[in-house]
Amino acid sequence: xxxxxATGIVMAFAWMVLGFLALPAFAVVPISFTDTRYLAxxxxxxxxxxxxxxxxxxxxxxxxxxxxxxxxxxxxGAVVAGTLCAIGCWRASSRWSERVRTAxxxxxxxxxxxxxxxxxxxxxxxxLVGSAIGIVFAHTVTGLPYVVLTVSASxxxxxxxxxxxxxxLGASVGQTLRWVIVPNVVPGILSGAxxxxxxxxxxLIVVIFIxxxxxxxxxxxxxxxxxxxxxxxxxxxATGMILFTLLVLSAELALRAxxxxx
Amino acid sequence: MPSQxxxxxxxxxxxxxxxLIIMPALAMLVLLYLVPLADxxxxxxTDPKPGLDNFLLLFTSTSVQKTLLTTLRIAALTxxxxxxLGYVVAYAMRAANSSQxxxxxxxxxxxxxxxxxxxxxxxxxxxxxxxxxxxxxxxWGLIDEPLPLVRNETGVLIGMVHVMLPYAVLTLxxxxxxxxxxxxxxxxxxxxxxxxAFRMVFLPLTRPGLIGAGTLVFILSLGxxxxxALLGGGKVLMIAEYVAVQINDTLRWGLGTxxxxxxxxxxxxxLWALSRVLDVKRLFGA
Numbered sequence: 001x002x003x004x005x006a007t008g009i010v011m012a013f014a015w016m017v018l019g020f021l022a023l024p025a026f027a028v029v030p031i032s033f034t035d036t037r038y039l040a041x042x043x044x045x046x047x048x049x050x051x052x053x054x055x056x057x058x059x060x061x062x063x064x065x066x067x068x069x070x071x072x073x074x075x076x077g078a079v080v081a082g083t084l085c086a087i088g089c090w091r092a093s094s095r096w097s098e099r100v101r102t103a104x105x106x107x108x109x110x111x112x113x114x115x116x117x118x119x120x121x122x123x124x125x126x127x128l129v130g131s132a133i134g135i136v137f138a139h140t141v142t143g144l145p146y147v148v149l150t151v152s153a154s155x156x157x158x159x160x161x162x163x164x165x166x167x168x169l170g171a172s173v174g175q176t177l178r179w180v181i182v183p184n185v186v187p188g189i190l191s192g193a194x195x196x197x198x199x200x201x202x203x204l205i206v207v208i209f210i211x212x213x214x215x216x217x218x219x220x221x222x223x224x225x226x227x228x229x230x231x232x233x234x235x236x237x238a239t240g241m242i243l244f245t246l247l248v249l250s251a252e253l254a255l256r257a258x259x260x261x262x
Numbered sequence: 263m264p265s266q267x268x269x270x271x272x273x274x275x276x277x278x279x280x281x282l283i284i285m286p287a288l289a290m291l292v293l294l295y296l297v298p299l300a301d302x303x304x305x306x307x308t309d310p311k312p313g314l315d316n317f318l319l320l321f322t323s324t325s326v327q328k329t330l331l332t333t334l335r336i337a338a339l340t341x342x343x344x345x346x347l348g349y350v351v352a353y354a355m356r357a358a359n360s361s362q363x364x365x366x367x368x369x370x371x372x373x374x375x376x377x378x379x380x381x382x383x384x385x386x387x388x389x390x391x392x393x394x395x396x397x398x399x400x401x402w403g404l405i406d407e408p409l410p411l412v413r414n415e416t417g418v419l420i421g422m423v424h425v426m427l428p429y430a431v432l433t434l435x436x437x438x439x440x441x442x443x444x445x446x447x448x449x450x451x452x453x454x455x456x457x458x459a460f461r462m463v464f465l466p467l468t469r470p471g472l473i474g475a476g477t478l479v480f481i482l483s484l485g486x487x488x489x490x491a492l493l494g495g496g497k498v499l500m501i502a503e504y505v506a507v508q509i510n511d512t513l514r515w516g517l518g519t520x521x522x523x524x525x526x527x528x529x530x531x532x533l534w535a536l537s538r539v540l541d542v543k544r545l546f547g548a
Contacts, residue, residue: 014354017347018369021427025376025384027394039387041394070453085287092280100288109533111318111485114522115501117509118298121305141294174278202377205487208506219379226383226492235387246454249375 027243029035032235039230042157055235059221071200074139078196081140082147087181089148089223090155099127101160107142112205113136120209130212138210139200146199147192154188155181187255194252269465279408288484306387306523308363309516314461316520326521329504336415336490336500338481340422348430350470355431356438370431376469382492389493413495421493422483430475437471474540481532485525501525509512 034040035047054060085104089097107109107115117140120129128134158181167173182189204219211220218237225234306316307478317324388395391408399405411417442465449459487502494500499507501521508518529533 001322009355010350011357014366017351017427018366020347020368021424022372023374023386025381025389025425028380028384031387038392039390041397066271081287081290084283088280088282092277094277094278097284100284103291103296104287105287106291109529110299111487111495111502111522111525112485113485114302114507114526115298117505117522118300118302119294119300119520120509121461122294122298137290137294141290144291148287153513177283180399202379204379209509218375222379222383225489226386230386230390235381238383241380242376245375245377 010134028235028238028242030117031232034232034235034237037232039232039235050232050236054233057233058061059216059219060233060237063216063218063221066170066215067201070139070186070215070217071197073135074143074200075193075197077140078147079189079193080141080142080198082192083151083182083185085144086148086151086178090152100127102146104148105145108145112142116209119206123210129210130214131217133216134210135207135215138206139203142203142206143196144175145188145197146195150192150195151185151188153156190255191252194248198248201244266501302519302522302526304316305515306519309519315460317517317524319517319520320524326479326517329499329501329521332499333484333501336418336422337480339419339425341476342481343419343423343477343478345434346427348427348434349430349468349472351427352434355435370428373424374428376505378488379492381424382489384423385424385493387419389417389420391527412493413497414458415494415498417493417495418490418498418500421489425486425489426483430479433475433478434468434471437468437474441467470539474536476534477536481529481536485529 002128030041030046031039032041032050033046033048034050035045036043077156082104089101123131123134125127126134162180162184163176166176171179179184203217204223207215207217208223213216216224216239222234222237225231225237300446309316320330321327331374342365351366351370355363358366373480387393389411390396395411396408411420445467446459446463449463450456454462485502486500487506490498490500491503491506495501502525505518505521505525508514508521
């Protein structure tokens, strides 16, 4: 027998904790249909008033577009630079490239507030506060770890003889990269892209500091809304964000299911 | 793409090429990440004047000390509760059959993916005085007045445990999966009671998992901003929010960067210590 027993009480308690983990976020769905003017479950009937308020509000729409395009551009940057970096570290495989790979996960380990202070100071000097390029670069560099980690994991599965064979048959380094290595790590690249995208899409603290007056991404506008007045419209936005995240996540799961190797 | 003549067959790729493609990411990391962090460090010992005056505030300023104590207390409580609940879940996951296991893992990973901001907002809505939790308790007649569950430490603790629990479960589960259950069976067959076998055989074997999960949750809790700021309603000031207030409201850069530096160095030191006992890169999903 490979498993051990857990008593019914332990199992029941574990499922309660799992419910505590999985369910609370979905409370925003019924709350978004409330017929009250404050945050509560629908009282007498379900109402679309807050959804209508959301759909007719230009500010929320602008925020969605800002968040979307910032996430797309910074994901692209993180994917290109991160993939090249992972491949370079994999091939160079020396003590130094190992150090580079470790340094790349720093943005995941250092508390964001520390980075927010630093990048804000730098951007004040460079006059980049409230600029699109400033936010895109900040999100790109903090999105790098996700790509480097997932692509490195894919590279670890590649048979090094594949590359030797291509080189032996006369392919240049660039050709080998383009036709042999990159196609083999596509699943890793796509997973990294999804993580980097969600990272930028959800990022709040850095944008609060460097967004200036021009950039109110979706998380920042939600943050201001929660601090100001707790309007049920925020529950509508939160519902939308959960749906969108689940959509992106199922794309990742589908991708993983289609991955050829174990 | 280079032509064939540039790279005749037999030319061994120098590592130079590989360092060339590492460069864009490395340059970005250095210029846009490490330089700003270094600037925070430098500012903490130069603003308003050079010296360690800012760091003396750690020992002399009562408001700084109050924030540090609040941070440590909430991080410790969060760690304790997350370990306790996480242990039960990981233990149950180990014992479950594989289809149950998959559903359990899904429940653990799902909140990971929903943004902390959205989850904190959901907790505010759930726990507020007119929210469903209080409404339910009053409808059942368990309480007459709404309980103050949010904008205080209770709310912060609930929200933090919710964010940290998946880390605890995953680390503990990874550790428990490596334990040979035949050891427990052997203890049972030698006459140990169920509880004795757990306490004297299984529990000691999960110590590395408990240490790893505990350290990880504790250090991640130290730097939390969004959850305590929203669920504490400005009344429960943890270090990250305190730093933001220093910069945004009072423009005390010296104090703000000093606390940020202290936070960063504590977290990195703890991670380094942890990396000596287990593979830290795994914790970040490698």
